[in-house]
Amino acid sequence: MIVRTLEESEECGRKIISPDGNWDSTRLLLKDDNMGFSFHITTIYEGADFQMHYKNHLESVYCISGNGEVQTLADGKKYPIKPGTIYILDKHDKHILRAFSEMKMACVFNPPLNGTEVHNKEGAYEVEADPLTVAS
Incomplete structure (x- = not known):
């Protein structure tokens, strides 16, 4: 059994901050956990407006708090x-995400992320990203 808290995960290096300043994502479950998917709690910052295209992954996103839109x-x-x-990106949908207020999202990726991924210039995550090395 795997048990982790969001707070512990943020403190031990599982929180990734986007270089473009649009979001942060705490990766609670990753590829090396061998579950076949990854699970993240992601904060989309108020005013964020950016394009994504997950060519290599399918994603489901559940809004916990905040308001915005996906196009x-x-x-x-x-x-x-x-x-x-x-919202479920079941066809590798090219999309724009806009946050009218800060949004907390629960995200599931298949195949699972390794942990260090940030969006490339096309708005995708690479399949062969480096595994996350968690501080002990």
Whole structure:
């Protein structure tokens, strides 16, 4: 059994901050945990407005708190995000995420992340990122 708290995970080096200043993500479950998916609590900062395209991963995102919207680029459709909303990028959807207030999100990735990933220039995570080395 694996048991971790968000606070402990943030303190031991599992919290990754995006270089562009749009988000931070605490990676609670990663590839080396051998569960077949990864699980993160991500904070999207108020005012963030950025494009992503997870070419190598499928993602489900559940909003815990805050408000914003996700826009699919294929058709331009906008979907409001509020607590209780889930959106699922089941077709590697190219999208824009906008945070009208700070949003806390629970995110699941398949295949699982290694832990150090940040978005590349295309808004994707690389498949072969370095594994997270957690401070003890």
